[in-house]
Amino acid sequence: MIKLGTIGTNWITQQFVDAVKSTGLYDVTTVYSRHIETAEQFADKNGAADSFDDLKAFFASDTFDTVYIASPNSVHFEQAKLAIEHGKNLIVEKPAFMNQKEMAEIQRLLDQHPDVLYFEAARNIHTPNFLSIQKKLGELKTVAGAEFTYSKYSSRYDKVLNGETPNVFSPKFGGGALQDLGVYTVYDAVTLFGMPEEVAYYPQLIRTGVDGKGTAILSYPEYTVTLNFSKISNSHMTSEIYGLKDLIEIDDAGEIQHVDYLDQDGTRHPLGTDSGQNPMIPEANDFARIINDPANDQNQKDYAYWRQLSVYVNKILFNLRQDAHIFFVGETE
Incomplete structure (x- = not known):
């Protein structure tokens, strides 16, 4: 059983939690929110035992092995880095990262932590x-x-x-x-x-x-x-x-x-x-298949393919924004 922690308590997190529960392959154990009251409410609703409003304490917890990140786009990168550094598999809601620099750093960290699995939640x-x-x-x-x-x-x-x-x-x-x-x-x-x-x-x-x-x-x-x-x-x-x-x-x-x-x-x-x-049920099943049997030949091929797709999509999104001169806070032309 995959022990799942969640970041984010909005409708898309609830939809993903409903999906993973229906598969019977995940146990939702841990919830993080910036506000402890919100975390506790979401945890109570979904049967999770632990709630956090401290991100470092959340990732230091041994109550989950995989995290679903559905926070605002701009904070995915820092939260994903913490997940990798703490040995947690990560499922990041799309778009996973803001630009190619962030994606390259995540890929570097994943290469340094080969036991950590990364998925972008592109359900379609x-x-x-x-x-x-x-x-x-x-x-x-x-x-x-x-x-x-x-x-x-x-x-x-x-x-x-x-x-x-x-x-x-x-x-x-x-x-x-x-x-x-x-x-x-x-x-x-x-x-x-x-x-x-x-x-x-x-x-x-x-x-x-x-x-x-x-x-x-x-x-x-x-x-x-x-x-x-x-x-x-x-x-x-x-x-x-x-x-x-x-x-x-x-x-x-x-x-x-x-x-x-x-x-x-x-x-x-x-x-x-x-x-x-x-x-979200099909992606939840696919992610669980890889997490539960990462050594399987077909699973390794699928995982490598999805990881490469994520890199490609990130590059296209960034290039499209560059073409239209759309920049986010902290970015420069």
Whole structure:
């Protein structure tokens, strides 16, 4: 049984806790929050025995061996370093790190601590429906490009409109659309098509100085992949991967709950299933498989692949921000 500690007590942490509990492979034992009352409330709700508001004491505890980090983006790096130094496996909510410098330092530390496992929680690429897309993509005679869309209005944007700056829209905390919903679309593209030759980003900046929405273009030798994402508007447009006369249609690039293949006559052929389950369950199962049997040959291959994907996605996110001249607090051009 994997003993799990959590950092963060928001809705996404709760969703992950619900997912790991449903697998039967994890025991949620320990909770950290900046406020002990919040930590205790979250622990009581989820059956965890220990609560902390001191980060160093939290990581020094022997009550957990794996930590799920779902704090604001800007503090992932320092918390991840502490996890590695204390020998804890780490599952870091996307985007794992802010820039290539942080990612390189984490990779260096991981190499120095080979018994520590690191995962970026990019749930979409672990779902059965995503695997069905990968399989069908391999059967297309020609790939002519793709468009991935993931746009959901954030309730926190109401606060921006009222003159506030919530973390998800703050340059201090690494906020913005690219660093949130955009990560899913980048993971889709890199996992399915590999690293692009060039990238360009066209953001719509909002009052707080970050991107509320944007369009990214990833250029490959024979086609382009367009990424559309927004936290300040909704979209019900599907995502598509193009063949010549056929295509793969996806309900959206983040949730991926429904996938169809449309043949050259336009006939629909369902791919995957509409499970309706907690979307974090597949990644929770995948992470547990590696943690519980890290010496298995296939597990080693999968782990190395996911770790490399995380590095690639980090590089693309950083390059897209550089292209659009978007910098966070503490960064320089």
